[in-house]
Amino acid sequence: xxxxxxxxxxxxxxxxxxxxxxxxxxxxxxxxxxxxxxxxxxxxxxxxxxxxxxxxxxxxxxxxxxxxxxxxxxxxxxxxxxxxxxxxxxxxxxxxxxxxxxxxxxxxxxxxxxxxxxxxxxxxxxxxxxxxxxxxxxxxxxxxxxxxxxxxxxxxxxxxxxxxxxxxxxxxxxxxxxxxxxxxxxxxxxxxxxxxxxxxxxxxxxxxxxxxxxxxxxxxxxxxxxxxxxxxxxxxxxxxxxxxxxxxxxxxxxxxxxxxxxxxxxxxxxxxxxxxxxxxxxxxxxxxxxxxxxxxxxxxxxxxxxxxxxxxxxxxxxxxxxxxxxxxxxxxxxxxxxxxxxxxxxxxxxxxxxxxxxxxxxxxxxxxxxxxxxxxxxxxxxxxxxxxxxx
Amino acid sequence: xxxxxxxxxxxxxxxxxxxxxxxxxxxxxxxxxxxxxxxxxxxxxxxxxxxxxxxxxxxxxxxxxxxxxxxxxxxxxxxxxxxxxxxxxxxxxxxxxxxxxxxxxxxxxxxxxxxxxxxxxxxxxxxxxxxxxxxxxxxxxxxxxxxxxxxxxxxxxxxxxxxxxxxxxxxxxxxxxxxxxxxxxxxxxxxxxxxxxxxxxxxxxxxxxxxxxxxxxxxxxxxxxxxxxxxxxxxxxxxxxxxxxxxxxxxxxxxxxxxxxxxxxxxxxxxxxxxxxxxxxxxxxxxxxxxxxxxxxxxxxxxxxxxxxxxxxxxxxxxxxxxxxxxxxxxxxxxxxxxxxxxxxxxxxxxxxxxxxxxx
Numbered sequence: 001x002x003x004x005x006x007x008x009x010x011x012x013x014x015x016x017x018x019x020x021x022x023x024x025x026x027x028x029x030x031x032x033x034x035x036x037x038x039x040x041x042x043x044x045x046x047x048x049x050x051x052x053x054x055x056x057x058x059x060x061x062x063x064x065x066x067x068x069x070x071x072x073x074x075x076x077x078x079x080x081x082x083x084x085x086x087x088x089x090x091x092x093x094x095x096x097x098x099x100x101x102x103x104x105x106x107x108x109x110x111x112x113x114x115x116x117x118x119x120x121x122x123x124x125x126x127x128x129x130x131x132x133x134x135x136x137x138x139x140x141x142x143x144x145x146x147x148x149x150x151x152x153x154x155x156x157x158x159x160x161x162x163x164x165x166x167x168x169x170x171x172x173x174x175x176x177x178x179x180x181x182x183x184x185x186x187x188x189x190x191x192x193x194x195x196x197x198x199x200x201x202x203x204x205x206x207x208x209x210x211x212x213x214x215x216x217x218x219x220x221x222x223x224x225x226x227x228x229x230x231x232x233x234x235x236x237x238x239x240x241x242x243x244x245x246x247x248x249x250x251x252x253x254x255x256x257x258x259x260x261x262x263x264x265x266x267x268x269x270x271x272x273x274x275x276x277x278x279x280x281x282x283x284x285x286x287x288x289x290x291x292x293x294x295x296x297x298x299x300x301x302x303x304x305x306x307x308x309x310x311x312x313x314x315x316x317x318x319x320x321x322x323x324x325x326x327x328x329x330x331x332x333x334x335x336x337x338x339x340x341x342x343x344x345x346x347x348x349x350x351x352x353x354x355x356x357x358x359x360x361x362x363x364x365x366x367x368x369x370x371x372x373x374x375x376x377x378x379x380x381x382x383x384x385x386x387x388x389x390x391x
Numbered sequence: 392x393x394x395x396x397x398x399x400x401x402x403x404x405x406x407x408x409x410x411x412x413x414x415x416x417x418x419x420x421x422x423x424x425x426x427x428x429x430x431x432x433x434x435x436x437x438x439x440x441x442x443x444x445x446x447x448x449x450x451x452x453x454x455x456x457x458x459x460x461x462x463x464x465x466x467x468x469x470x471x472x473x474x475x476x477x478x479x480x481x482x483x484x485x486x487x488x489x490x491x492x493x494x495x496x497x498x499x500x501x502x503x504x505x506x507x508x509x510x511x512x513x514x515x516x517x518x519x520x521x522x523x524x525x526x527x528x529x530x531x532x533x534x535x536x537x538x539x540x541x542x543x544x545x546x547x548x549x550x551x552x553x554x555x556x557x558x559x560x561x562x563x564x565x566x567x568x569x570x571x572x573x574x575x576x577x578x579x580x581x582x583x584x585x586x587x588x589x590x591x592x593x594x595x596x597x598x599x600x601x602x603x604x605x606x607x608x609x610x611x612x613x614x615x616x617x618x619x620x621x622x623x624x625x626x627x628x629x630x631x632x633x634x635x636x637x638x639x640x641x642x643x644x645x646x647x648x649x650x651x652x653x654x655x656x657x658x659x660x661x662x663x664x665x666x667x668x669x670x671x672x673x674x675x676x677x678x679x680x681x682x683x684x685x686x687x688x689x690x691x692x693x694x695x696x697x698x699x700x701x702x703x704x705x706x707x708x709x710x711x712x713x714x715x716x717x718x719x720x721x722x723x724x725x726x727x728x729x730x731x732x733x734x735x736x737x738x739x740x741x742x743x744x745x746x747x748x749x750x751x
Contacts, residue, residue, distance in 0.1 A: 311511055314463055318422070333427045333466040384510035387503075 002321045002366035006206075006298055006359025007155055007183060012249075013208040013256055013360070020210060020249035030242040031233060040244045047251030054258040055202065055217055056191035063216045063234045064247050068182045068203035070227070071216040072102035074238065075178040075199045076149055078224030080110055083146035083176065085225070090146040092117040094137050096129055096161075097342035098154050103180050104338070107149065121150065126291040127159035127343050131169050142173035149177070152184035152200075156326055156339040156355060157290030158299025160188055167196035176222050182206055182214075186257025187265065187296045198222045202254065204246070208360060209253030213246035268358050269297035275356060275367045276300050282375050289340065289353065298358035303340070303349045307381035308388070310334040312354055315377035321370055324355045352385075395514040396420045397556060400500055401454060401462070403447030405571045405578045406519030406559060408454035412574055413558035414517045415458050421517070423455035423462040426504065428471040428588070450578050457576055465507070467499055474498035476589055480602050483626040486653035487728025490698060491587055493543040496520075501551040515554045519567075520544055523560030523740045528552060529682055531740030535563040542698050545732040545746035549681050560740070596627045596635075608658035610638060613651050613667055625653045628660050631668055631724025638662070649724075669721035673705075675731045675747035678714040682735065682744035685709060692733045692744055694718070696725050707733050707745070714747040725749060 012020075028040030045059070052059040065071045076093070083090045095107045097120045110116035121133050129150055138145065148170050153160045163179055170177040176198035184190050186207040192200050199222060203214035218224060218237070226232075230239030257264075279302060280286055287303040304312060309325035316323060326337040336350035345353075356370065399411035401423045414421045425448050448464060455462035475494050482489035505516045521533035522541040530552060533539040547555065559567055564583075571579035590598045603626050610620035620638040622628065632650040642648050648662040673696065686709065694705045694716050704719040716731060729749050734741040 310463070310465075311507075314422070314461075315511060317461060333464050333468075380511050384507050387506045387510055 002369040003361070004356040004358065004366060004370060005322045005324050006362070007296075007355065007357035008324055009205045009211065010208060010359040011361055012205075012210060013253060015256065016209055016249045016253045019252045020245050023248040024245035026244075028244065030244055031231060040242070043244050043248050044242050047247045050251040051202075051215060051254050052217075054254045055185070055200070056193045056195075057200075057217045058220065060235070061192070061217050061220055063218055063238050064242065064250075065214050065216055065234075065238055066240070066243075067205075067212050067214040068100075068180070068201055069102040071201040071203065071214050072100070072149075072180055073106045074216050074224060074227050075201060075218070076103060076106040076147065077110060077227060078237065079176055079178060079199060079222060080114070080116060080146045081225035082223040084114075086223070089144055091115065092119060092141065092145045094119040094121060094134065094145055094148045096121045096123065096150045098123050098127055098129075098156075098159075098339045099149070099151055100155055100180060100182070103149055103151065116146075117144075119145075123159075123342055125344050127154050127157045127289070127339060128291055128294070129161050129166065131162060131165045134166055134169050138169065138173040138175065142175060145173070145175045147178060148175055150179060152179045152181035152190065153188065153296050154290070154339060155183045156337055157301045157343070158183075158296040158357075159291040160184070160294040160296065163197065164195050171196055176219075183296060185254065186261055187298065189261065190258075192217050199224075204250040204253055207253050207257040209250045210246055213243055213250045215250070264360060265297040268360075268362060271362055271364065271367060272298055272300050272358050274364070275358070275370065278367065278371045279356075279374065282371055283378050287349070289343070289345075296357075298362070300356045300358075301353065302356075303345065303353045304378055304381070305349070305352060306385055307352050307378055308334075308385050309352055309354050311381040311384045312377055315380055316370070316373055319369070319373040319377070321373055323370075324357070326353065326355070394418050394420060396422070396512060397515045397517050398504070398508040398513045399423045399460070399517040400504060400519075401425050401451035402519070402584070403450035403454075403578065403581075404519065404584055405568055405576070405581055406521070406564075407451070408458075408519070408576050408578050409567045409571050409574070410517050410519035410556075410558045411454065411460065412458055412570075412576070414556060415460060417558070419517075421458070421460045422513070423451065423458070423460050424504070424508075425451040425462070425464045426467045426471075426499070427464050428467055428499075430468045430472065450581065454576050454578060457574070465504065467503060470503045471495070471499055471589075474503075479587075479589075480599065482728050483599050484603055484655065485728075486625065486655040488629045488726035489728045490543060490730060491589070492698075493546050493730055496543055497546045501547050501555060505551065505554055509554065515556050517556040517558065519559055520557050521559055521564070522557050524552060524555060524557045525739075530743040531560065531737065532734070532743075533560050534740065538564045541734075541741075541743050542695055542730065542732050545681070545743045546679055546730065547681060548679055552681055599626050600624060606658055608660070610636065610660045610662055612642070612648070613661050613663035615643075619648075619662065622660050625655060625658050625660050628653050630726040636662060665723065668723040668725075670723070670725045671718050671721045673716045673718065673725060673731055673749055674751045675714040675716070675749045676712060678709050678712070678745050678747035680709065680745040682733075682742050690744075692735050693741070695732045695734065696722060696749065697729045700724075702734070705733070709745065713750075714745065727751060 028036035030041040030044045048059045048062045111118040167177045178199040179197045180201045185202045198219045200217040205211040228239045289301040340350035397419045401407045479491045520540045521538040523531035532541045586593045606624045609618045612619045628650045651663045652661045689706045689708045693702050705716045708715045732746045733744040
């Protein structure tokens with residue numbers, strides 16, 4: 001078994017699991033006023049401080065949520081609504097063409113349901129955003145933009161964006177900047193305050209924590225209209241009983257990921273570079289996607305000319321190798337990646353792509369297993385694709 | 392039995408789930424695949440009756456989970472639309488009556504899917520069709536005559552049959568359901584699919600009208616030549632049809648009239664008495680002969696002229712690209728576009744000899 005899909009989800013760390021189980025055994029609602037409640041509240045607040053410290057934020061800026069999708073939706077919709085409420089002329093959103101669907105679809109929803117005008121920042125052939133394009137948007141109608149949202153690092157092709165530069169441009173025009181940093185935390189240095197962003201999404205299960213818990217780091221002076229109404233537990237921006245066990249585990253994971261980031265990145269990038277070199281050797285026609293230098297340490301993304309990614313996935317899966325083609329619709333049908341298309345790839349190249357993502361449990365043996373299975377899989381996938389009638 | 396890598400086409404229904412289970416039991420290395428046939432999975436059926444809904448996809452996945460086999464969804468929507476749906480509409484427009492299930496077997500399940508499977512290293516495709524296909528390689532009717540699907544499989548060539556596995560042919564539907572329940576498959580009591588999977592509400596006429604538009608024309612009496620009514624589009628009629636004619640004038644003899652023929656060129660529907668529907672000879676095209684070597688001269692056999700239709704003795708001759716059948720007794724409601732399937736009666740299940748598309 002070679003698990004090369006850490007960007008989808010990565011195994012929980014032992015200390016995270018232990019912290020989760022220990023807290024989950026304790027009864028107590030963090031909103032209760034008695035001793036059990038106070039104990040749960042203390043666990044949550046200690047965790048908030050740990051997350052804040054690890055991410056360069058103040059504790060009051062950390063809003064715990066049910067994960068990345070919720071954080072992204074809260075940031076995109078919540079900040080948009082708040083800004084438009086404060087100034088009705090601000091009815092525009094600027095985003096990038098390579099966002100995860102949690103941002104992409106939330107932005108499109110604002111366009112459809114809230115009559116928001118949406119501007120999409122283009123990327124170059126490596127998937128990289130350019131601050132000049134943002135500056136041009138802002139120069140043209142900066143007084144009408146409610147929110148800018150752009151990811152810290154791309155989940156598919158691994159390209160790391162110049163977030164500091166982009167946020168600085170946004171700040172010049174006084175427009176709040178949200179970044180989905182789900183793939184970045186623990187992989188590259190992430191410091192909320194130093195980056196200059198107004199809001200930052202992070203989630204647990206991409207960095208060794210549990211699924212279903214994450215945070216939106218929201219600067220103190222940035223307002224957001226809540227998505228969920230109820231007890232107002234989190235700064236009145238997010239309601240719902242606090243998941244003390246999940247939050248404690250999440251904090252342990254964030255702290256460990258950030259603390260070990262440099263050592264992790266060095267080790268995993270070396271393994272990844274070896275994987276890339278050997279894939280290129282085994283399949284010389286392969287196209288390596290994403291930014292060659294500014295990329296996530298564990299990410300390797302390729303197009304295999306003449307193949308369909310989903311056929312390759314099936315064949316590798318049969319050999320015990322787990323990787324990813326990108327997204328699928330709810331029925332399970334593989335879709336051509338919008339990220340590759342935005343980078344200028346045609347439909348065939350987009351459909352021929354596979355992502356291998358390494359993580360904290362990755363070994364050289366797993367890379368060996370991939371290299372052993374890949375040439376035969378590519379050969380077969382090519383024969384299968386040759387049968388396809390042109391679209 | 393030799394262990395082979397097989398691809399089980401799983402529709403989300405009980406038959407294909409049990410077929411896959413039996414392939415696993417037989418010791419094969421089985422991979423489940425659900426075919427996404429709708430361009431937008433939500434636009435077709437919303438219930439559990441068709442072959443292309445989100446619910447069906449989920450049911451297929453759950454069955455694969457229970458069997459412990461890998462499962463994928465293959466997007467065959469474009470091929471399905473080109474080869475089955477568009478063909479269906481074009482055939483009706485040309486005044487013929489197509490069988491889309493037959494076409495799907497011929498062009499999708501045992502062509503596009505099978506070819507892809509073979510290219511990916513699979514040896515065969517397993518489906519939940521009710522038909523027997525034993526070691527002798529001959530395709531036979533299912534033991535469950537009511538559920539027999541050999542008619543829509545008879546179009547498969549020798550090469551296609553050599554890579555097909557039909558594990559259900561020796562079982563009745565009731566046995567299949569019982570087995571599904573005892574295996575813990577949740578689809579055990581899922582209703583049978585019927586009608587046409589890509590026509591959500593079962594309204595074939597409405598489906599065709601949407602695509603072909605309304606083209607009003609005359610309904611003509613075959614005996615008198617008189618115009619006896621109007622229709623909104625000749626494509627909406629099938630030979631042998633009696634209901635929905637809305638004739639203005641009753642027949643002189645007061646007896647019901649039936650559609651005898653459809654002429655797209657003049658947009659005319661011709662009607663007449665039941666006897667005029669009787670046919671004693673059938674000509675068909677594109678014969679596929681899978682039941683042994685193709686004969687040089689006429690052979691005695693039985694023929695079936697539509698799905699679940701009557702079976703009559705006949706003398707069948709194949710000549711180049713055409714097949715001719717002299718029926719021992721006349722049959723009503725033979726429609727161009729349907730298949731004629733020739734069977735040789737056999738105690739181990741009637742054997743499929745040939746299939747061809749009826750022209751007249």
